Amino acid sequence: MTLRRAVFITGIIVLSVWTLLPIYLIALGAVGGRTVVNSWPKPFLPPADLSFATMREFLDIAGVWTSALYSVEAAVLCMAFSILLGVPAGYALARFVFAGATAYRLVVLLTRAFPVAILALPLTVGFIRLGLYDTPLGVSLMHTALALPFAVLVSASLFQAIPKELEEAAWVFGCSPVRAFLRVALPLALPGIAATAIFAFVISWNEVFAASVLTVRHKTLTAYLLSVLSESPLHVQFAGGFVLIIPSVLFIFLVRKRLFSMWGIANR
Amino acid sequence: MAAIIIDNVAKSFGSFVALERVDLHVADAEFVALLGPSGCGKTTLLRIIAGLETQSSGRVQIGGRDVSALAPRKRGLAMVFQNYAVFPHMTVRQNVGFGLRMAGAEPARIERQVARAAALLHIEPNLDRYPAQLSGGQRQRVAVARALAIEPSVLLMDEPLSNLDALLRLEMRAELKSVLREAGTTTIYVTHDQTEAMGLADRIAVLHAGRIQQIGPPTEVYALPATTFVGGFVGSPPMNFLTLPVTNRQVQLGALSLASPAGSTGRIVLGVRPEDLQPTAAAEGFPFVVRVAEPLGSHIMLTGESAGQRVRVIVPPEHPVRPGVTMHLRPRLDRVVWMDPASGAAVSRGEGRKLGTEAAGD
Numbered sequence: 001m002t003l004r005r006a007v008f009i010t011g012i013i014v015l016s017v018w019t020l021l022p023i024y025l026i027a028l029g030a031v032g033g034r035t036v037v038n039s040w041p042k043p044f045l046p047p048a049d050l051s052f053a054t055m056r057e058f059l060d061i062a063g064v065w066t067s068a069l070y071s072v073e074a075a076v077l078c079m080a081f082s083i084l085l086g087v088p089a090g091y092a093l094a095r096f097v098f099a100g101a102t103a104y105r106l107v108v109l110l111t112r113a114f115p116v117a118i119l120a121l122p123l124t125v126g127f128i129r130l131g132l133y134d135t136p137l138g139v140s141l142m143h144t145a146l147a148l149p150f151a152v153l154v155s156a157s158l159f160q161a162i163p164k165e166l167e168e169a170a171w172v173f174g175c176s177p178v179r180a181f182l183r184v185a186l187p188l189a190l191p192g193i194a195a196t197a198i199f200a201f202v203i204s205w206n207e208v209f210a211a212s213v214l215t216v217r218h219k220t221l222t223a224y225l226l227s228v229l230s231e232s233p234l235h236v237q238f239a240g241g242f243v244l245i246i247p248s249v250l251f252i253f254l255v256r257k258r259l260f261s262m263w264g265i266a267n268r
Numbered sequence: 269m270a271a272i273i274i275d276n277v278a279k280s281f282g283s284f285v286a287l288e289r290v291d292l293h294v295a296d297a298e299f300v301a302l303l304g305p306s307g308c309g310k311t312t313l314l315r316i317i318a319g320l321e322t323q324s325s326g327r328v329q330i331g332g333r334d335v336s337a338l339a340p341r342k343r344g345l346a347m348v349f350q351n352y353a354v355f356p357h358m359t360v361r362q363n364v365g366f367g368l369r370m371a372g373a374e375p376a377r378i379e380r381q382v383a384r385a386a387a388l389l390h391i392e393p394n395l396d397r398y399p400a401q402l403s404g405g406q407r408q409r410v411a412v413a414r415a416l417a418i419e420p421s422v423l424l425m426d427e428p429l430s431n432l433d434a435l436l437r438l439e440m441r442a443e444l445k446s447v448l449r450e451a452g453t454t455t456i457y458v459t460h461d462q463t464e465a466m467g468l469a470d471r472i473a474v475l476h477a478g479r480i481q482q483i484g485p486p487t488e489v490y491a492l493p494a495t496t497f498v499g500g501f502v503g504s505p506p507m508n509f510l511t512l513p514v515t516n517r518q519v520q521l522g523a524l525s526l527a528s529p530a531g532s533t534g535r536i537v538l539g540v541r542p543e544d545l546q547p548t549a550a551a552e553g554f555p556f557v558v559r560v561a562e563p564l565g566s567h568i569m570l571t572g573e574s575a576g577q578r579v580r581v582i583v584p585p586e587h588p589v590r591p592g593v594t595m596h597l598r599p600r601l602d603r604v605v606w607m608d609p610a611s612g613a614a615v616s617r618g619e620g621r622k623l624g625t626e627a628a629g630d
Binding site for chain 1: 318319320341347349353355366367414
């Protein structure tokens with residue numbers, strides 16, 4: 001075994017542990033009950049007396065389902081807005097040459113650099129004035145701002161990967177530019193756009209800070225858990241965390257192939 | 269079936285002039301090849317005719333209509349792209365029927381036309397497959413079938429055979445020629461391969477640096493090039509050009525004394541093709557020092573020097589040759605052309621009239 005290979009394998013092990021261990025510990029805490037959570041060292045293998053009782057208990061907490069619904073609502077709205085705004089912007093970036101295109105790409109990316117903490121208070125004030133405070137719609141708008149750079153730039157690279165000749169052929173054979181987009185460019189980009197949509201969903205689902213600040217009585221699940229669970233016993237907190245993880249991990253796992261190709265990792 | 273008139277078309281991309289005032293008349297059902305090296309503007313001209321680029325000035329007329337401001341779909345033409353541009357998310361059948369579907373034709377008619385085009389291009393077994401499952405040659409046939417299915421009045425082809433291997437190219441060339449001849453479609457064919465142009469076209473337009481240098485039937489472009497560029501570009505191996513001094517309207521070449529065209533003084537360029545130089549005795553020809561001999565099967569190509577300039581000769585395969593040997597050659601005088609050394613343009617042997625570029629061929 002060469003040194004290089006040893007380093008490579010060690011790196012893989014470290015990364016896997018880094019990612020999987022916390023999930024395992026949370027899962028353990030969620031299904032193991034009080035005893036497991038408070039024991040040290042943690043059992044390597046799951047104990048025999050697993051039960052989903054804690055998780056059921058968690059799901060029975062008043063307000064969990066309603067806040068889950070608010071989360072879904074905000075996430076779906078975020079997904080819709082991101083795609084409706086991001087895909088045409090990405091198409092324009094990919095197909096048209098215009099002054100400021102590079103600057104635009106940079107600016108769109110830089111919006112992510114803004115710390116949400118600084119924006120929180122002014123945003124709250126603004127939302128109150130607009131009547132968007134404490135609504136899933138308001139939260140979704142904030143989340144859209146977070147997901148939009150991703151949607152725009154990924155759509156741009158998706159459309160760039162589609163040869164322009166295909167649309168030109170459509171133009172020659174009877175399509176107006178809009179029809180050519182709908183019949184040729186969009187179908188070919190659709191898998192990538194679907195993956196982008198799911199990623200926007202996950203960004204919204206996971207977001208906790210803005211959701212906490214911008215809602216009071218219609219909290220999303222993340223915000224709700226932050227407020228409610230701070231008082232709960234530890235194993236219930238673990239159960240809540242685990243419930244939150246599941247959808248995200250599941251979605252990302254489902255679209256992982258798309259994400260690989262989007263991020264440029266060749267998939268043979 | 270329509271005639272095409274390109275009237276004074278010019279195109280610049282910023283400060284780069286891609287086309288300089290091009291005039292071209294293509295008759296109905298004629299096959300014109302736009303031939304030239306990379307960057308000469310031939311694809312730009314084709315795209316302007318198609319409507320994929322807008323000309324900087326000038327007009328394009330198809331079938332008597334001024335289409336200069338019309339979108340591609342309104343010009344009544346079909347195009348075959350260099351990379352085929354076959355839609356990957358549709359079956360071959362859907363691809364071939366695409367134009368007709370977009371035009372809203374009846375399903376029965378679409379099916380008929382698709383079947384006809386598929387039969388012409390021999391792609392019937394592939395009709396329900398996807399392009400990714402086909403080879404390059406098959407995809408190219410799909411692209412041509414898609415263009416023919418709509419029975420266009422004008423067919424534009426942008427180097428459609430350049431991505432195929434040599435043998436396939438040869439086969440497709442012959443097939444294309446017979447299919448298009450039967451259909452009687454006015455065709456403009458862009459290529460950098462002069463054998464393709466020679467084999468397929470009724471007339472060849474040779475382009476260089478954004479200008480048409482010569483338009484004419486292949487035999488004329490081959491035998492009577494209008495400029496040194498045309499002579500050097502058309503024909504493989506290219507034409508030989510010897511710059512020689514003129515004294516008293518005579519040009520001395522070895523033992524030969526040739527009459528130079530009227531009005532020529534100083535120096536003149538003699539153009540003669542490698543196959544028009546015949547080995548002869550010393551007293552009847554000019555000396556040629558052989559440097560390289562390439563046996564190419566059907567003939568031997570000799571590269572060497574005469575009068576201090578590079579000359580190529582083609583001799584029969586059995587001809588005894590050795591590098592370093594000095595042979596004597598005699599040009600076929602009826603196949604010789606004279607060029608002006610400064611401009612590169614052809615000079616007529618007889619009356620001294622310059623053979624310039626021709627705009628209209630009919």
